[in-house]
Amino acid sequence: MDAGERSSDSTTTDDGPRYGRPAPGTGDGPPRRGWRRWAMDTRPLRRPAYRRLWASTVVTAVGSQLTAVAVPKQIYDITGSSAWVGYAGLAGLVPMVVFALWGGAVADAVDRRKLLLVTNTGIAVTSLLFWLQAVAGLESVAVLIVLLALQQAFFGLNSPARTASIARLVPAEELAAANALGSTVMQTGLVVGPLLAGALIPVIGLGELYLIDALALCVTVRAVVRLPALPPLTGAVKRRAGVRQIAEGFRYISGHKVLLLSFLADIVAMVLGMPRALFPQLAAETYAPWGEGLALGLLFAAIPVGAVLGGLFSGTFSRARRHGLMVIGAVVAWGVAVTGFGLSRDLWLAVVFLAAAGVADMVSMVFRGAILLSAATDEMRGRMQGVFTVVVAGGPRLADVLHGTAGAAFGPRAAVAGGGLLVVAVMLVLAAAVPALRRYRV
Template sequence: MDAGGHTTAVETARNTDDNTANTANTATPEDTTAPPKTGWRRWVMDTRPLRHRPFRRLWSSTTVTAVGSQLTAVAVPKQIYDITGSSAWVGYASFAGLLPLVVFALWGGVIADRMDRRTLMLLTNAGIAVTSVLFWAQSFAGLDSVALLMVLLAAQQGFFGMNSPARQASIARLVPAHELPAAGALQSTVAQTGMIVGPLLAGALIPVLGLPVLYLIDAIALCVALWAVWLLPALPPLIEPAGEGADGSRRRAGWRDVADGFRYIATHRILLLSFLADIIAMVFGMPRALFPQLAAHTYAPWGEGFALGLLFAAIPLGAVTGGLMSGTFSRARRHGLMVTVAVVAWGVAITGFGLSANLWWAVAFLALAGVADMVSMVFRGAILQSAATDDMRGRMQGVFTVVVAGGPRLADLLHGTVGSLIGPRAAVTAGGLLVAVSTLGLAAAVPAFRRYTA
């Protein structure tokens, strides 16, 4: 979730930023190379992208909203459960948010390729902020309407679906190509940190301040982030979108453009393989649906609630650790090989988790999986930014958003079903092995992917 800036301030930023050469409508960064780090500094987080003021503003908007968005993510299901007393209604609400997220992410990707991405981020971020204010208003007024909550959640996810492709596709315009992995690591680390801190903070604040305050904090954070995006430079299309009507007017963005995006993926093997690697890792290797059963049975001696909390926190903690140590990998040039190694490592770590009867070994393997997931996210994101042309980046990010949102939900269905048939640990182990073997098979079948260099 992002936010925005003023035209005069943008022009000032363009003229005063020593590290970014933003010409009048292109926002193209200088391809400057910082002196190599030495000693221990070469291992810690790679912060080179923060030298560029526009990216620093985009990143700061993500930082501000990372925790606030998680407060709302906890508050909505909590309020629905308080009203209904039913976990089923919590699940229905989740599905109500998934459908608009998928639809508007795909459509938003097309729009992000056809209009100024900064403008699109401003409009959609304002929409997200308005829904957060409405969440606060209904909770403060004590309306207790599940239908209203589901409508607001669907609207919020629709706005987020349109916002995400524009935000992610803008990164390649704000930092040099060789800094894309580092920029991805910075973005992902903040998001993962929010996933840890936000729920913990929500759990501490709900008994003291109540649900309305959580919504209000998110709304305030979104307004602050909106100012950060307002200060970004203009990000219009570098290439005018093709297609005009008979009268010479520009053809409106439609679902034919979405189909063009999928055809683009199908004809670019590097992009196709990056998506397939992610789908394999998430669908076969994300066993979160089995965490409650494992906590209740396999790891019960350590305390069911304690074990469940550790299982859910382990992967994000590993991802944050990987992000903080991004200097160890962000300068790698062979992006395809890094994705291959990271996804195989994820599969091996998940296999180790499935074989672990000891809670602490299980948490350690999940944390290693989190590190591998961070590396995979960084280089898959870099491939999407560098291998796609600017007029297609929005659509690529829209598809990426759908994969990220839909993959884990398919994994929940698959692991829940298979786990009930063969047992949770066997399902996890089989899934991890399938990830590793399938990824190695893809890499062997398409050598160009593992050889891909930015």
């Protein structure tokens, strides 16, 4: 990579013992052999601070999905309208985007541990308020939308600080493994959480789902309390967190090709190749002989299940050094798998292709996240993660509009297959035109 794109604090400038790092050359142990080479790389869990942060994620990954299911369910029960569910989603997206960008600047200006304490407490309080309104029987869509917007604002502030902190808790060579551990937990939550919510709603009701989420967030707050202080490395220099600092983050991205290409890779994969908006139509038409309900459930579950499997067997790829090539290969593999899904008439073959796409997505998430943490300096990591949060949240929603329109014009299978082919073509053109990403090594 170019000298201007190298992090100034990658592995040797941080205070290792203070942030849970081992002394150089220690702690890695002998190379793993046999099946262990394929199993998930758990080296980051040897770092006590990272282990606390990760353990809290295990709990909240499922708990957050309980609220994610309960809110639209309650809104639909009150209104009987899917349109209101969609409006609520938009009401949550806007503050999340705004506060993620601002939260990235804040994370670069303050002690990230303190910011995590404030924001996790805020998320827990909003979950408690969700529970109180359900117990009180308010049945007010306005209250639900306000609480959802507030919770997503706290999430927007929280996410950049949480992810940017990882680079201070593990050494650079373990960033990919740490991202694999975190991403696998989150994807597992996407599978287990909704299933658990569906099973619990008839038994305990919606209100108690909010309460369970609030209690799970208390575990997160306790874990954050036990983290080391994570102040800006420039210590005595006081920073602000305003529009100017946010703009500096975008200028930083535009001046560092590796970072810019990592964002573009995700936009290409998600906007052109995420076909979820067409799942209902495909389930009703192409895969109807297997049962529309079964087909729809399998289509929605296949990608996160594939991602979880990819994470569980991430031992080999999480140790790779050429992170740029891994991102390029993963995005191309995603495009190929989506194309195969679009061409498949057999439901089970379609599920296999979507699961393969999930594995590719996991690889892409792991290495894009590692690049953002290793190629950016610490004073910019929060802002990079803020932009990353916006891209991850916004890309699939843009894809819903694009694929829904294309599906109506050309048919769902043609739209899906065409999107997958576009992903492959555009990613290969970008990789050929800008060599910085394919040359990047940790």
